[in-house]
Amino acid sequence: AIKAVKMWDSPSNIQGQVLSELAAGTKKNILAQGMFGAGKTGMFSLAMLNIVDPSVNQVQCVCMTPSGPLARATCKELQELATYMGFKDRIKLAMKGEKKPRPRRGDPIPFILVGTSGTLMSWCTKPGNK
Numbered sequence: 001a002i003k004a005v006k007m008w009d010s011p012s013n014i015q016g017q018v019l020s021e022l023a024a025g026t027k028k029n030i031l032a033q034g035m036f037g038a039g040k041t042g043m044f045s046l047a048m049l050n051i052v053d054p055s056v057n058q059v060q061c062v063c064m065t066p067s068g069p070l071a072r073a074t075c076k077e078l079q080e081l082a083t084y085m086g087f088k089d090r091i092k093l094a095m096k097g098e099k100k101p102r103p104r105r106g107d108p109i110p111f112i113l114v115g116t117s118g119t120l121m122s123w124c125t126k127p128g129n130k
Helices: 002-006 012-023 040-051 069-084 117-125
Strands: 060-064 091-094 114-118
Touching: 012 040, 012 117, 040 060, 040 069, 060 069, 060 117, 069 091, 069 114, 091 117
Parallel strands: 060 114, 091 114
Antiparallel strands: none
């Protein structure tokens, strides 16, 4: 199914390693380094989506990026993949200019937050912050 959605015909080295870990049911942190276009974003996105439990209404993953453009690209990739899992709207971008989610009791809470370190810290520690 992923092949059809993402056009991933034959996995790169990093993709093969991560996919084998996911297939084995391994749940661990992933640190990936590779060339541009090696498929790193797609793989760690799949790893995060793999551990999300839609029955748990809380943040389950935080993805911290070093720059705003990378945060936007990562969030877009996650939302695209999450569309097929039924919770695209539960992936939120934490960046300056983005509105901090303020769910009321019973409202859906984001499963995954993606953003830069400063904005993620602000969202998590400062009540009433935008």
